[in-house]
Every structure is written in structure tokens, then in C-alpha cells.
Amino acid sequence: MKIDPSDLRRVSVFKEATDDDLSLFVENSILRMVEEGEFFFFQGDPAKYFYILVSGKAKLLQSNPAGQQVNLRTINEWQMFGALGAVRPDAIYPATAQALEPCTALAIESVFLHDALQTRPYLNFGLMQLMTGYIQEMQERYRELATERVERRIALTVLRLAAQIGKRSGGEETMVELPLSRQDVAEASGTTIYTVSRVLSDWERRGLVETGRERVLIKNPHGLVQISEGLDQ
Amino acid sequence: MKIDPSDLRRVSVFKEATDDDLSLFVENSILRMVEEGEFFFFQGDPAKYFYILVSGKAKLLQSNPAGQQVNLRTINEWQMFGALGAVRPDAIYPATAQALEPCTALAIESVFLHDALQTRPYLNFGLMQLMTGYIQEMQERYRELATERVERRIALTVLRLAAQIGKRSGGEETMVELPLSRQDVAEASGTTIYTVSRVLSDWERRGLVETGRERVLIKNPHGLVQISEGLDQ
DNA sequence: TGTCTTATTTGCGCCAGCGCAAAGAGGGAT
DNA sequence: ATCCCTCTTTGCGCTGGCGCAAATAAGACA
Numbered sequence: 429m430k431i432d433p434s435d436l437r438r439v440s441v442f443k444e445a446t447d448d449d450l451s452l453f454v455e456n457s458i459l460r461m462v463e464e465g466e467f468f469f470f471q472g473d474p475a476k477y478f479y480i481l482v483s484g485k486a487k488l489l490q491s492n493p494a495g496q497q498v499n500l501r502t503i504n505e506w507q508m509f510g511a512l513g514a515v516r517p518d519a520i521y522p523a524t525a526q527a528l529e530p531c532t533a534l535a536i537e538s539v540f541l542h543d544a545l546q547t548r549p550y551l552n553f554g555l556m557q558l559m560t561g562y563i564q565e566m567q568e569r570y571r572e573l574a575t576e577r578v579e580r581r582i583a584l585t586v587l588r589l590a591a592q593i594g595k596r597s598g599g600e601e602t603m604v605e606l607p608l609s610r611q612d613v614a615e616a617s618g619t620t621i622y623t624v625s626r627v628l629s630d631w632e633r634r635g636l637v638e639t640g641r642e643r644v645l646i647k648n649p650h651g652l653v654q655i656s657e658g659l660d661q
Numbered sequence: 662m663k664i665d666p667s668d669l670r671r672v673s674v675f676k677e678a679t680d681d682d683l684s685l686f687v688e689n690s691i692l693r694m695v696e697e698g699e700f701f702f703f704q705g706d707p708a709k710y711f712y713i714l715v716s717g718k719a720k721l722l723q724s725n726p727a728g729q730q731v732n733l734r735t736i737n738e739w740q741m742f743g744a745l746g747a748v749r750p751d752a753i754y755p756a757t758a759q760a761l762e763p764c765t766a767l768a769i770e771s772v773f774l775h776d777a778l779q780t781r782p783y784l785n786f787g788l789m790q791l792m793t794g795y796i797q798e799m800q801e802r803y804r805e806l807a808t809e810r811v812e813r814r815i816a817l818t819v820l821r822l823a824a825q826i827g828k829r830s831g832g833e834e835t836m837v838e839l840p841l842s843r844q845d846v847a848e849a850s851g852t853t854i855y856t857v858s859r860v861l862s863d864w865e866r867r868g869l870v871e872t873g874r875e876r877v878l879i880k881n882p883h884g885l886v887q888i889s890e891g892l893d894q
Numbered sequence: 895t896g897t898c899t900t901a902t903t904t905g906c907g908c909c910a911g912c913g914c915a916a917a918g919a920g921g922g923a924t
Numbered sequence: 925a926t927c928c929c930t931c932t933t934t935g936c937g938c939t940g941g942c943g944c945a946a947a948t949a950a951g952a953c954a
Binding site: 491492493494496498500512515516519522545546549552553555556557559560562563564566568569571572573574575576618657658 | 723724725726727729731733745748749752755756778779782785786788789790792793795796797799800801802803804805806807808809851890891
């Protein structure tokens, strides 16, 4: 597989990059394939590389000492991840990255980005915008987890995942397909597979979604928005 | 009150700044006093200024539509807050900032920092380090909220607050004083004042802390660490 | 010193959501 | 077509923690 440097411009941080810069990054990258369920890196490893997902989907997760997991973020094509190491020289990955589907990704040494940041202001800005986005998302999700009931949280989570990794489904207007197991949704909304299953079954009875093995099809996004805002019942 | 530019070097972002730069920031700042309980800015306001806390303590909080609050971060002297506006041009504050004590703070226009970032690489790096720190803290707290029991979460919260805003108390070795109400702790750990009260009373019976009105004195930090790691009982 | 306000404690009842366990369903491999 | 593995569903019982309400304590202020 060959990566055209100009493809990199789909990465938000590289939106403003020159062609030369893009070529430079591609030349200094390694293409890595990761099987479904396998890992890019583990929480605690030295953050030697950062990644750009070329195809597939992945998730960032964190485990507590007892091994319970939470999903921090879902990663789609042309998103950058594991880039904190470029900012802190001795950094370790604060989370684990796992492939949700068979993935290909460009791996680039953190120091390479670190050095590039020194001389390319646009990269600094792009990276900071990315970071402020994460901060805001994490703050919101934290508040949701602290203050909202499960059903609402699951609705918010499903909607967020739909925006991040959903595929418009069929010929239909607003149907969105999500390749996620109950486990994935539970980890992303801070609950259990049992509760997710019960809630999804209920939604299915109400015609809001269609579910299947490792699959959620959103038939009525507006209905989910109403639930997420507590406007239903 | 007069601010000596060199005091600004205590702000992590300005660690590497030149004297000239520091003076420039001070000259372009307004000194704002905020009474205890009053607000620097509200979630949703246009992020026109960022702040550097000169004295006092403050907190960043977020409210959900129903008005329930969660504490996102506690701010101590010489910490910068509300700086996201410098990165996104049309930004609004994603959280509310409220004084925990009478506060004085330097207010500087976001665009001033924005412009300064263009020409001063050290600022970019400082700000990014700050951001990665927040991201990691929020990720951890999110995981804790999702996977840990309340008592453990309260222990983790109290220890974190002790590190961020605690004052070494008395002549004693490891006693730390926190000027926080049950409400503050509840909002910071994602629970209720009732549960915080019950847990603190229990800890007091076990000799780990001493409590008072809007006050927590940690007598045995190691004991709290044990609780936070689930090593007690 | 007495009054008022606000913070804290604690008894009590309740229920949302957890998690076991067992049954059911989907899909890949041979 | 059948086996097998993994994912999902759902009944059931349980409990951690919520939150009301009432009592108590600690300051603030006159």
C-alpha cells in the first residue's frame, strides 16, 4: 500500500501543511497493519511513536488497576493519536490503543513531530486545536457521567460515536450504522453490557434503533436526541 | 496592588519567558478582584480574556441543563485559566470559573496571547504541556468516576486537591489543610454532600482526618492513599 | 449574649443499576 | 449441515449510594 502525501491533508493538524512537509512526514513514517482486536500501544509504554490512522477504526481506552476498562475516544480514518509524546519528551502513553477493525496506520517517531513543531507554527496551532477539542469533550463526558442517568448517557454516547465513526447507512436519509459491540458502548458510556443491552432492546421496541451482533443502526436520531435531553416520556 | 513582571515566571507557561515579554504581558493586563463566591466568567460567555490567578483560590465548574454542577479543576495562585480562547478564535468558555476565596487575578485579552503565540515558540510549548496535563488528568478522573466506588473516589479527590491547593498545616510533618466544603468535595468527586459527609465522618472516627465547617485536615495521608488503592479493610 | 443563616450530620426508605446465571442467537470454520 | 465460540438477552435478587427531612453545629452580625 502506498500513501500519497496529499492524503495527509485530511489530517486536521496537517490541513495547512506544505507539500514538502507532507512528503517529509510520509518519508519518515512506517506503515503498520494491526489486526482487529490487536493493539497499537499500551498504557504505560514509552510514547516513542505517534500514529495516523489510514484505514479502519480504533479506540483509546484506559484500565484501572483491577482491569476494568473505559473508552476515552474512538478513532476514525485520518485522525492522529498517541501524539502526547511529542510534547513531553519522556512521555509514556496514558492510554491503550486497540483496533476495532483491521487497521493500517502511519507510525512516525514522536521526536520527529517534536522537532517539526519548533519550526512550523501551523503545526503548533493545529495540535493545540486538537487538544482543546479533547479537553472539552472529556470535560463534557465527565459531567455527563457525574450528573446524568444511564439511559441519557447511553444516548449521548451513541450520538457522539455516530458523529465520530458512524457510516450513513442504506440509501436512507438519516440512518447511521455503528460497528460497535455492547461492550464497546458500555465502556464508552461508563456502564455495563447488561444495562446497554436492556436500553438498546427498549429503544428497538420503540423503533428508534435496530440492533444486531456488534452492530447498532440508528433509525431515528432525533428520538435519541430527545432522550439525551430528557425530553421524552 | 502592583505586579512585578518577574512574578509571572511562577506561571508554568512563562517559565522560559524573557523579561521583556513578561513586562509586555503585565502592561497589557488588568488586575481584577473577585469576591469569594463570585465569578470570573460563565460557561457560554465569549472567551475574550484569559486569567492568571495572583492570590486566592478558584474552581472551574460545569453545569448540566438541570443546574447540577461538577468541579473540573481547582485553581491555585499563579495558574492560568480560561486560556482556550487563545487557540480557537471564536471560542466560548466551556466552564464557569468561581472564586473559592477572595481572589485577585490578571486578566489579559485572549487575542493578545493568540498573537504572542505566533512569534514565541516557548509559549506554544508551555501551553501544550499544560493542555496535555489537563487531558491526562481528565482522562484519569473519567476512568475513576466510571470504575471506582465512592469512598475510593473521594479519597483520590481529596488527595488530588491536597496536592493542588493544600496548605501544610501546623508545625506537623504531613498534615494538610483544605479550605473546602462538603459541597466542593462532592462536586469534585462526582457524588453528593450526604455521601461525602458520611465518608468523612467515618474517616474521622478512624483518625485519618479532622473535619470542620468548610475545612478538611488530612492527618494521615498514607491512610488515604491506602483507601484510594483499595488496600484497606 | 442572642439571633439568624448556612453548613453539616445522620436516620431512614427507596430504587437505579449492577452482575450472576442461564438461555438464545449469530456467524465462521470445517 | 454441524459444531463451536462469542456475543447478546433477560429474569432475578441485591445493594450502594441517593436524597428527603429533621436535628445539630458553627460562624456572622448586631
